[in-house]
Amino acid sequence: MAASTCNISDLNFAFMIVQAFYGFVTDSLGLLSDSIHMFFDCLALGVGLFAAVASKWPPSQRFPYGFGKIESLSGFGNGVFLILISIEIMIEATERLAEGRETKRLMELFVVSSLGLAVNLVGMACFGHHHHGHDHGDHDHGHDHGHDHGHSHGHSHSHSHDSHSHDSHSHSGSCDHGHKKQPSILHDDNSHSHSHGGHSHDNENMRGIFLHVLADTMGSAAVIVSTVLIHFVGWSGWDPLASCLIAILIFLSSIPLVKSSAKKLLLTVPDDTEYNLRNTLAGVSDLRGVQAYTVPKFWLGDKNQTVLGVMHVVATRGSDLEDVLTRTRAFLLSKGVDVVVQVEKDGDGSCWCGGAGNSSRSNTNSRFS
Template sequence: MLPIHIDDKEYKFRSAPGRLREWLLHWLRVIISDQGTRNLFLFLCLNLGFAFVELIYGVWTNSLGLISDSFHMFFDCSALVTGLVASIIMKWRPNERFTYGYVRAEVMAGFVNGLCLVFVAFYILSESVERLIEPPEVKHDRLFLVSVAGLIVNLVGIFALNHGGHGHSHDGGGHNHSHGGHGHSHGGSPKGENILLSMGVLLHIIADTMGSVGVIVSAILMQQFGWMIADPICSMFIALLILISVYPLLKESVSVLMQRVPHTLDNQLQSCFQRVASLDGVYSVQDKHFWTLCSGVYIGNLKLEVARRADLNAILLHTHAIFKQIGVDKLFVQTEYAAM
């Protein structure tokens, strides 16, 4: 029997669908294995389906409120996808290139979701101003049912996220060492929940819930009083609420990405530096750097100028304890003998 030769490119082409199916099944198993990611995925499917319903109804009724709400729901889906991917990436273990792991995926996701919300708010605001000048005819009699259904969908999402155990924590060991005129201390067991990630996704859903409420209110006003101007006014109000609500998320995520000193430590670090400087054998505290790795996980780095007679082990132990009291679980301390 003659041997069968299969072209390598043809083999790769034929096996590509199989590899894609295996890859999708693997990610699906990862998603459904955790309650938080499972709830997020199910709500993503529900949200995406209803976004199309709102868009079709919005075009049919000529309602800016409903159309903008449907586009906002599409952005919600992108936020949910971002949150879903980030929540999985965060669980990846540290390696030689990403020595801190992938926990900052939550910060990136929060920042991206915040920018998306700003874009949505300005889009709704610009469309609202245009319709405020020339209010169009809106078929308000068809709005109420769909807007109520949208409100229910968003309430389901809020409930799912608040009761899905959507959080993340991680622990790490610690160690201390010192040698000669140069010592280091590393330690801590950082613990935190993915607050920025949850906050970004939740803000999208809350803003969309406000959108549904706005559409309901405008539909009632148009039906009862014939106020066609209610549609753009409610949309403007929603846009302003979105901008106000997204500000804390953007402020916190930018602070983390720019490696600002954690806000919660602003009024505590100076007293800690003074306490360390007052330790026996410590001359000065230098090169002080403190930043946030991810939600609730603070990292610090400093250099101590010490006397040659100083007990390095005692100094490192006390320094570590001082900063651990304010929540800095991972601290890197370099000691250097003072020049005589």
């Protein structure tokens, strides 16, 4: 993919210069806007290539969750750029219509826009394959990708003051991210009857690049059509009208991209996943030794294939904290949820969440980031 992206970017940049020159010479808004958009295509391709590479970088001490969200960030940026470009084109088209400026040198305009269409079709063929190639249709395929995020750092800290007649403070935390297969809460067949239309591995980064190239292709086609209409009808207003139509299409196609990428950046949990999580949390409350749970927070991992999170569990008085921790972790992993669990004793109010100190408030702070 990297080589094809670089080749398409070089081709786009070279032809952008040609389009900008002839757009200025022929005074065609369609060709000028197409060249400007092609310039942003080159930027989008560069940013998209960087995002695709960076998303594969391993987690570090500074970025413990890795760089998976950088593709969503790239898609969000591309979507915002597309919206701004479409608004600028519509404003310019309105001004051109009001002025009634004449489009010149129609034959050269037709040839250049036709070549531009050919260049964009090459880009469509390339990125259309990458954009749609990760989309599994509406069939039910049951492979669960729930790998448990590869590094194992099991911090189990418990401090019990044995010199006293009572345990004044005792909690256990666990983050056992072993590399093993697990069911996924994202595809829980028994939880409810909602219909999920396929398992999509598509990402906003490739979608943003594809929309850029698609918008360029539509722009070139619009310039060709408007040039033919100007030649036969004799009215130059077809050029800004075609540009305005394409700008509206770009705007409408960019809104879903911005919304979906923004939701991922904000760590929003989809409704169906939240439904399954609530059922899973209800099961946690039924585990032996569990009095309640507090402050559960969940988000989707990279590629939306794993649910990650943190939560506090309040253990009943007299129960073994390590046993409660093990049971809770095993239950959550069986449901495809990879969670850092903090266990504390009922009545111990020293934790910041305040759950053990007032267990009546527990189970009410369900948050899905």
